[in-house]
Amino acid sequence: MAANLRTVVGQNIASRARALLQGSSISDLQCLTTQRRSYLSHVASHETRLLAKYGGRNTVTLMTGDGVGPELLSHVQEIFRFAGAPIDFEVVEINASTNTPEDMENALLSVRRNGVALKGNIETKFDDPSFKSMNVALRTQLGLFASIVKCKSIPGLNMRHNDVDCILIRENTEGEYRQLEHENVSGVVESLKIITAKKSKKIARFAFDYAVQNNRKKVTAIHKANIMKLGDGLFLESCREVAKDYPNIEFNDLIIDNASMQMVSRPSQFDVLCMPNLYGNILSNIAAGLVGGSGVAAGSNLGDDYAVFESGTRNSGRTLKGKNIANPTGYLLAGCDMLEYLGHNQHAEMIRESVMTVLSDKQIRTPDMGGSATTLDVVKAIIDDVKPKTLAWKSISEHGAYLQ
């Protein structure tokens, strides 16, 4: 008994000492604890009353969007159901045709109620200047300051580069997207790009926190400070300042044009990228193209209170609508990210694994990935792969995460 006790006490002390030794600088820890609460740690974010989670089941807003959004999201729902993911969807029909303020307000309220949304992309008519982008409005009104796009090569998919594994983190609310444009004199249009120290620091901190949490080694800031010395200069300066708090993470910066070239020639050098709005948009599309195009990449938009998950490249796929050839991978992976954000890690892992099995091993692929299968073929294959896994559900749940 006494010996037992001693070993227990001893272990305690040893583990504490280890934790102390491992913990890097104190400032590092501090900023983690203050920042983490808001968006990173699952456990902490669940304690807020923002999520509609009761009895282990989450209600999640599903915004259908335009183009292939509705069909692909219905496939996501179906696969979730077969996987037994504890998610209830509140479907909100929102697309380019429902652009009245009430529809918008409705969608916003729904996200505010549920805290989390899965979203198809809403088309923005660029030929109509009075049409404000609803995607941008959603992001700004919900304070979704960070966009994350994960680009990782899918094994077995023969692309030009097979070693892409980077996280693109993009400031989502300011920069070129403030929609402040005016014509001073006729023929001269000023479009304002706004960079603030506050938001730049916030996104930089987010990127570094993300790197720490996901065992990443390097953060690269992307900018054009050689031309926009003040605006992008401020962004770069903010990143540099934040980098000092994270001595364990390597930091460097690259100019956007060079970064684009590097991305297509030697993408393996990138780890975590931290970017202002427009550069982020362009570079995430390039990176998504490297790993298989718009149907493959998943994206998430995180704010202090809310999270919206969508496809990585944010296009609606209008031309593919109704043809049963769109690639469901992107939305499915976005759905998995959402499950992980909500703490349902086992379900996320299971679905992701099945997606990868179908794409890499069974080689059932839609035309955009060089295959000849239809969307439904892929979905069916994934469901067939998911089904037997729920057989062992009991043993998984016994050994899996204890308290979600």
Added chain:
Amino acid sequence: MKALPFVYHGARCFHLDQKNHQAAVAAPVSRPAGRHTATLVPGDGVGPELMGGVREVFKAAGAPVDFEEMFISEVSPNTSADLDTVVESFRRNKVGLKGILTTPTTFKGGVLQTLNMKIRRELDLFANVVCVRSLPGFQTRHNNLDFIIIREQTEGEYSALEHESVPGVIECLKIVTEENSMRIAKFAFDYAMRHNRKKVTAVHKANIMKLGDGLFMRCCEEVSKLYPKIEFETMIIDNCCMQLVSNPYQFDVMVMPNLYGNIVDNLAAGLVGGAGVVPGESYSSSVAVFEQGARHAFAEAVGKDIANPTATLLTSCNMLRHMHLEHHARVIEDTVLKVVKGGKIRTKDMGGHSSTSDFISEVIYCLP
């Protein structure tokens, strides 16, 4: 009283977001192949008999649920399991079926909190839902009732804070916090959204307890702003009780603090046939515990085989539904309702002469 056509539209209450699902998926309801585990606390009184019935029905219907049975009781502490073990089991399985635990009314010193309260507090089961629904084919004073009562069940009068300030004067503290009030209000509205309900009624006594119940009412009002599609109204508890017995059709979803909820739960259960027919459920953010709607252990009927298993069976169907076993839930629920509607096999409280085991075997016989 309005003469309503006799149509069974109670499914609204039980079949969750069916509409949403059907919009996306035309295929029949999936039958997951895996087995699930749920905690089972049989409870006092007739609980063990009824739970035995549930097990039999589950077995006959092939519901893939394994029960982890734990006996816990306040009145027979010798055979009772440890509270921590039970709580741990609920946490691990995230789903459980629970009978009613009897609470002695006499105080012999020691802790004021009852076992029920301890379990709720430990698991943070803050919301209790009671589905009040008339059973088709079973005539009561009011027919075609269908409303939901949502009760905050962690604070309020149940704080177990009582003391004797000076001899002969006892203070019993009722605690209302903004956090818990917001939480239960949000729960009520979320529940209404998910089940396609139209109206939420907050029940309070803010005219007397201006601060305490006032806070509760204010929180409900604030939350209601996020749900423009759902009508919101407030009602004072005494008026609410009167309305319930005179015109209960006006209610849809009701949300209220702890003690009012307790009283109204039982009152409403009485409207549709008593403690034996009303299912209920309790939620925390990560655990769901399914128990009867009206809490009555019915200890005087132990061993007599006369208790009504309808409530327990309907509760267990709700549990199956919560576990994504929609198919099995529907099969069992339809069968139970069919047996009740048939009217041949009814227990004493429903005006029949059949026994508990007759009812159970009839349900098993009628299973498709």
